[in-house]
Amino acid sequence: MTGTWLTRVLRNSLHExxxxxxxxxxIADLQHSRTLAAYxxxxxxLVGALSQDLASDIEHVxxxxxxxxxxxxxxxxxxxxxxxxLVAHVRADEALHRLVNGGGTQVTxxxxxxxxxxxxxxxxxxxxxxxxxxx
Numbered sequence: 001m002t003g004t005w006l007t008r009v010l011r012n013s014l015h016e017x018x019x020x021x022x023x024x025x026x027i028a029d030l031q032h033s034r035t036l037a038a039y040x041x042x043x044x045x046l047v048g049a050l051s052q053d054l055a056s057d058i059e060h061v062x063x064x065x066x067x068x069x070x071x072x073x074x075x076x077x078x079x080x081x082x083x084x085x086l087v088a089h090v091r092a093d094e095a096l097h098r099l100v101n102g103g104g105t106q107v108t109x110x111x112x113x114x115x116x117x118x119x120x121x122x123x124x125x126x127x128x129x130x131x132x133x134x135x
Contacts, residue, residue, distance in 0.1 A: 006027055006030075006042065007024075007027055010023050010027075010046060010049075014049050014050070014053055015053050015056065018049040018052050018053050018056075019049065021049075022045045022046075022048055022049035022052065023042065023045050023046055023049050025045075026038075026041045026042045026044075026045040027042060029041060030042050061126075064126065067126075068122055068123070068126055071122045071126075072115070072118050072119050072122050075118035075121070075122065076114055076115055076118045079114050079117065079118055080111070080114050083110070083114065
């Protein structure tokens with residue numbers, strides 16, 4: 001039947017509610033009359049559903065932004081402290097002295113690297129689920 005493989009692929013790619021509201025009616029129309037316009041409607045509804053899912057996911061992340069920033073800050077403190085003690089052999093007051101006396105680029109790059117390295121696991125662990133495996 002026309003649209004069966006589209007249903008299978010898109011159901012696993014979209015949130016369940018956006019698939020039911022956006023794409024399922026367009027696929028039903030495609031199954032009723034297989035025209036170029038029906039295919040265009042399916043792909044247009046897919047773009048709309050993907051944008052709706054992305055906006056919903058970003059909204060969920062923004063609602064938990066303070067929690068995520070707190071988790072990133074804890075990891076930054078931990079990894080930054082370990083780097084100062086184990087790798088750089090630098091105390092906190094020496095790091096501030098180096099920052100003031102011209103070692104700013106190296107310290108800044110290190111701090112940015114620690115913040116990015118701490119952000120990745122937090123985003124991976126707490127990003128809202130993208131797909132539902134209902135079918």
